[in-house]
Amino acid sequence: MKRLLTAVTLLLWAQTASADEMRMAVTTSFDNSGLADVLLPAIKADVDLDVRLLVVGTGQALRLGEAGDVDAVLVHSKAAEEKFVAEGHGTHRREIMYNDFVFVGPNADPAEIAGATSAADAVQRIEGVKASFVSRGDDSGTHKAEKKIWAGAGLDSAAFGDWYRPVGAGMGAALNTAAGMNAYILADRASWLNFGNKADLALLYSGDPALFNQYALLPVNPDKNANIRNDLAMKLEGWLTSPRAAELINGYKINGQPLFVFNATP
Numbered sequence: 001m002k003r004l005l006t007a008v009t010l011l012l013w014a015q016t017a018s019a020d021e022m023r024m025a026v027t028t029s030f031d032n033s034g035l036a037d038v039l040l041p042a043i044k045a046d047v048d049l050d051v052r053l054l055v056v057g058t059g060q061a062l063r064l065g066e067a068g069d070v071d072a073v074l075v076h077s078k079a080a081e082e083k084f085v086a087e088g089h090g091t092h093r094r095e096i097m098y099n100d101f102v103f104v105g106p107n108a109d110p111a112e113i114a115g116a117t118s119a120a121d122a123v124q125r126i127e128g129v130k131a132s133f134v135s136r137g138d139d140s141g142t143h144k145a146e147k148k149i150w151a152g153a154g155l156d157s158a159a160f161g162d163w164y165r166p167v168g169a170g171m172g173a174a175l176n177t178a179a180g181m182n183a184y185i186l187a188d189r190a191s192w193l194n195f196g197n198k199a200d201l202a203l204l205y206s207g208d209p210a211l212f213n214q215y216a217l218l219p220v221n222p223d224k225n226a227n228i229r230n231d232l233a234m235k236l237e238g239w240l241t242s243p244r245a246a247e248l249i250n251g252y253k254i255n256g257q258p259l260f261v262f263n264a265t266p
Contacts, residue, residue: 002262021050022071022232025061027141028170030074030215033190033259035252042248048234049238057140057170065089068224070228072233076141076188076215091230096240097249097260098214101145103205104175104192105131105184113184119208120153127155128162134184136174141213146186149210175201188213190259215260240264 017144018154022024030036036053043049049209054064058075065073076095084090103113103122108144116122126133135157150157157164167177173192178185179199189196192203217240237247241264251263 015017018134020048020232021052022229022236023052023054023069024233025056025064025070025073025075025211027058027061027075027143027215028055028172028256029076029140029191032170032194033188033252033253034194035190035249038248038252039160039245043100043236043239046244047235049235049239050065051236053078055170057110057136057138057142059139062089062218065220068084068220068228070220071229072217072219072236074217076213077144078214080141080144083217083251084218089224093221094217094264096215096243096245096264097262098212099189099260100144100206100213101186101211102189102192103184104178104187104201105204106182107200107202109202109204111146111184114204116205119149119205120212122205123150123153126184127153127160131159133164134174134178134181134183134185135164135166135169138170140170140187142171142188145211148239149186152210152247161197178204182187183260190245191256193254194260214263236259241266 007152037217040051043051047206058077058080061073061075062080064070081093105113111125111129113122116125141258147157167174171187173188175195176186177199177228179197179201182200218239219230220228222228222230246262249260252259
């Protein structure tokens with residue numbers, strides 16, 4: 001069903017695309033943050049460009065780029081992005097902004113991860129008591145980061161028992177599942193801050209450099225097909241690396257807390 005909906009969406013794009021409109025695949029974490037609601041109107045006002053978003057996980061976003069079904073992707077998994085460019089699917093990789101991943105869990109914190117000394121220590125504590133843990137399980141950037149943390153702690157998430165729950169869903173849906181189960185979860189800070197159904201969950205651990213979360217823009221190689229608007233992708237990149245974008249990205253806050261930090265170079 002998901003593939004059918006994606007195909008229908010792309011068909012509608014092809015039928016309605018205009019000279020000033022481009023297609024970009026973005027992560028669910030970016031969409032859940034609410035930042036798109038700030039940036040897209042400003043892009044339209046400043047450079048008269050309509051950016052239509054297809055919201056998927058990082059893995060699916062890159063696959064859409066490989067197929068030439070979008071003009072650019074905005075994702076957060078550096079190794080996968082570099083592979084995408086090296087294989088000729090993207091023209092280059094441009095870093096735009098960053099935040100971090102955080103461990104969220106029950107206020108009671110049965111695994112005591114609030115006292116962890118590292119991200120690896122946090123997951124070892126969770127695995128040690130077999131506390132309920134919700135995983136995105138969807139090949140997203142967040143899921144890739146989570147698997148890397150388990151592996152770095154010497155643990156194989158593929159071998160876990162029923163306490164480990166892959167949901168195969170976006171960040172918002174995964175957080176809702178964690179809230180319903182009162183379970184631990186790895187989330188990006190922006191999605192957590194913008195999440196309304198926190199229930200008994202709290203941010204329990206953050207700060208390890210391993211939790212750094214960089215977002216990058218990858219224009220799709222225009223050699224893929226004649227419909228790819230590389231000119232518009234480059235127009236978007238120019239805006240996303242501008243002082244105007246820096247002002248809006250750095251100024252986007254929830255309850256006084258910034259969600260992203262602009263770090264694009266001129």
